[in-house]
Amino acid sequence: MEPVSMVVGAVIAVVGFVAGRQVTRRQARASLTQQRQHEQQRAVQGGHQQPQPLCGCGHHLVFHDKSTKKCQTQVVIPGRWTGQAGSTYRQCMCQGYRGPIPLDEYYAPDLTEGNNP
Known part of the structure; x- marks a missing residue:
């Protein structure tokens, strides 16, 4: 060259x-x-x-069981990941809710009712 x-x-x-x-x-x-x-x-x-209570798995607090805290939703596994023709479903693998815990709402009487000292 x-x-x-x-x-x-x-x-x-x-x-x-x-x-x-x-x-x-x-x-x-x-x-x-x-x-x-x-x-x-x-x-x-x-x-x-309002901020939404989302877990690390991406699901809302309402999808988690109150006693065990496990996620109860089904997630989709596309067929191209598993080599199958169609999609499959399986239980979410989240072991417990790890998101922000919403505050409980309590009723407090008003202070302007005239019964305060």
């Missing part, structure tokens, strides 16, 4: 590498700004919603 074609090939490889890095950085930066905007929008709108 002659040295000129080797140099031209090296220059093409370096230019391709640098261009690929710049495109990736630009896409990552755009994705990061979009994610920040989404988080800001969610923070503004999320102040009006």
Whole structure:
């Protein structure tokens, strides 16, 4: 091989590498700004919603048994993971609820009824 074609090939490889890095950085930066905007929008709108008691398995507190705390839901296993034609179902493997515990609601009489000292 002659040295000129080797140099031209090296220059093409370096230019391709640098261009690929710049495109990736630009896409990552755009994705990061979009994610920040989404988080800001969610923070503004999320102040009006009550926090949901979700377990680490992703299921709500109502799907866990009160006494054993085990998850009672069925999860779908796609057939492409098991090599079968159709999807299958199995019990969720969550051993106990590990999410935030909602506060109990108690009734307290109003202090403005006139019976306070």
